[in-house]
Amino acid sequence: MAVIVGIVLVLLLLVPRPNQIPTRDINVASAALGAQPSVGFTPVQPDVPQGWTPRAAGLETGTTNNIATWQLTYTTPSGTYAGVQQAQNVTEAWESRQVTDGKETGTETIGGVEWVVRSRTDRGTISLVHRGDDDITTIVTGTAAELEMDQFATAVATALK
Secondary structure: OHHHHHHHHHHHHHOOOOOOOOOOOOOHHHHHHHHHHHHOOOOOOOOOOOOOEEEEEEEEOOOHHHOOEEEEEEEOOOOOEEEEEEEEOOOHHHHHHHOOOOEEEEEEEEOOEEEEEEEEOOOOEEEEEEEOOOOEEEEEEEOOOHHHHHHHHHHHHHHHO
């Protein structure tokens, strides 16, 4: 038994271990270009302030009602999550899934765009839903503090115009 433990300890000392999780470089513009034919519109690409790091960008299919969905997520400067989902001709089921069944609590105008607020306070998640005249629904959702969520929603609203 001591021999086995000794071998394991030697291997642990010899095998290099990273001190942090490596980050991937996400090219948002390239991902949006690739998603465009499937979603049928130009996906939103918000110009976020410095300190926001894209975590994932791409097309999601095969979920609720097989609606092709543009998804873009960021880590905020404070280390929380903010993202945007966007699709055309959505169903109520699709929207409810994107906002984790958050209840409508009113409306807000942020960045010159009217958003329906849907929140899940039990999960610490806020979602802002913009139902566009062009049948494109844009949802900003996250666990970020109100200031960062407003910053993100403003960047998304600016990109929608």
